Structures are given as structure tokens and as C-alpha cells.
Amino acid sequence: MDIQRNPKSQRIEVRATPRQEALLREAAAATDRTVTDFVLGTAVIEAERVLAERRWFTASEDQLAEFERLCDAPLPSTAKLERLLARPTPFGSTAEQLGA
Secondary structure, three states: OOOOOOOOOOOOOOOOOOHHHHHHHHHHOOOOHHHHHHHHHHHHHHHHHHHHHOOOOOOHHHHHHHHHHHHHHOOOHHHHHHHHHEOOOOOOOEEEOOOO
């Protein structure tokens, strides 16, 4: 749902069967929203879900094992990393003190 109430300037038109229109009107009324808000809100949620799925990737068992090994491997120590870990956090302690 568009919380900020930005003015809508774009128009999207769709055709629907009488049954589809009645169903959308009933669902919109059940959620105390206009048909436009209901359709647009539902479509945006589905669009975000579809796009999120496209950001995932698949890997074989061997590829996954190698990925996990690399993620679990300790980083090589560098002066830059040591300085970063020694810096105070916004909470007043250092990352080293927190066990990082």
C-alpha cells in the first residue's frame, strides 16, 4: 500500500470478465479498500515476489558445498581489517569485544 500518498499519474487499464470484476469488488470491499487500491496493492506484491525469485540462483550440491566452505573460511588478516575491528561501534564497544 502506498503509505506516502504520492499522487498517481500513470494509468493502467485491464479488461475483466463480469465474474472477475465482481470478485475483485467483493475482495476490495472485504478489505475496506477501493478496487483500484486492492488491485494495485495485490499486483505490486505479486510483482515484488516474481522479481525476488529472479534474484535467487540454483546450484548443485558440490557448488553449494564450495560456496558454504568459502563463506565459513576465515578472512585473511590485514592491517585494514584489524583497524576496522578495533574501531568503536555505535554501541560503545569494539567488534573485537563483541566476539567478531
